[in-house]
Amino acid sequence: MTDRLNKKRRFLATIWVLVLVSGVFDCLGFSVRAQSTKQDWEKAAGGKQQFEVASVRENKSGGPSYSNFSLDNGNAYFIIKKNDKLDLNGTLFSAKNQTLMRYIIFAYKLSGTQELALRFDYFEGLQLHVPQWVKDDRYDIEARAPEPATKDQLRLMMQSLLAERFKLKVHNETREAPVFALVLEKPGKLGPQLEQHKADDDCNATAFPEGSGKGAAPAQSLSALPIPCGQIAHLLPGSPGANRFGGRNVTLALLGTSMPTQTGLLTLPRPVLDETGLKGGFDFWLEWTPEDLSEVDNGETGGTFREALKNQLGLKLERAKGSVQVLVIDHVERQTAN
Structure with a gap:
């Protein structure tokens, strides 16, 4: 075993x-x-x-x-x-x-x-x-x-x-599968690092604030995130060994679908579907310390990411069944030489 x-x-x-x-x-x-x-x-x-x-x-x-x-x-x-x-x-x-x-x-x-x-x-x-x-x-x-x-x-x-x-x-297909449902930890309450995208942010500025760059974490202010609107990206972490990613004017559905690739399947071995009921765009950043994978039997369970998700964004994951869209390859051939 x-x-x-x-x-x-x-x-x-x-x-x-x-x-x-x-x-x-x-x-x-x-x-x-x-x-x-x-x-x-x-x-x-x-x-x-x-x-x-x-x-x-x-x-x-x-x-x-x-x-x-x-x-x-x-x-x-x-x-x-x-x-x-x-x-x-x-x-x-x-x-x-x-x-x-x-x-x-x-x-x-x-x-x-x-x-x-x-x-x-x-x-x-x-x-x-x-x-x-x-x-x-x-x-x-x-x-x-x-x-x-x-x-x-x-x-x-x-x-x-x-x-x-x-x-x-190819064709697109919807399949029922085990998922994690992304929900609010407390009804009606967002975490300190998740907020509705401000209407006065026209998304033109994407430059790093002064003082950030190599060796320095991005500014803590959500409005100062250097990410283009509608996108999620890795950011420079605030401490050694940590991971940080953030998004600007993104849906929580987009946050959910990005989670398994941002964290690794060891932490999130299921697709993540947004079940918060919150609409519109949000700004966020999230930082956590990854599991120590150097020892395969160290007994860690990914709790560090889940704790960060709860404490920083006010969100949690629940096991559920859900509809997931996938791209199915119906036919493909190797290219013939000219």
Whole structure:
């Protein structure tokens, strides 16, 4: 029994490392809404689109993974730095040594829960059994849009490219599964580090406040968070060994779906669904000390994160059953050589 428990702990710890490492250059921007054949963000971006020209080559030489902008999959993995800049429009898409899985995650703007379900057959009831080569084989893609495009428009172009070159067919599906319900610890009361987004914040300022930067934690004020609105990201922690992430003008549904990737599956082995009943956008930051994974039988249960969630945000998690949206791959083929 002890050996099986230890193996499970090692497996979960490995998954968390894989999520953090493979996504180290990927970040920002995601939504959690009821999914239909065509999602709201796809409609807003203009529907089906195509690159003007594109090259897709299997990468057999290795080397570092690269992309000319973050391959957004709905989670922020890296720490936002003082000099990071966001480019809202562009024509060039360039990425090297990325798995086909990474391009799919980008193309369909998958949330944290959706990504984890697609990459790992771990969540009970959400096993998707993706072909292993989709997770392993790496490709270089160079493509150009016919005119300056937003990131969401580039996603739609990537959908068309993957359908053409890899015969990719997918559909969205809702499944019932064991979840954690995110609820208020005390009815009607928010924690000190969670507040409704202020109407006078026009979301234009995203720079770090003076005095922050390398080696210094961001300002404690929620209104001074350097995160672009609508996004969640890792932040510099206030103490060694701690983790901190925050969001600005984000829904609590978005907070919930990001939690398993922010904390690791060892801490939250189920999807998280928002059941607070609170609507609109919120600003927050949360800091906790991760479990010590150096000893697989140390008996820790993730309580440090749950205590931080309660004390800082006024929220808690309850075991429940819920409806979870996932992206199902119906068909995919390796690209044939030109």
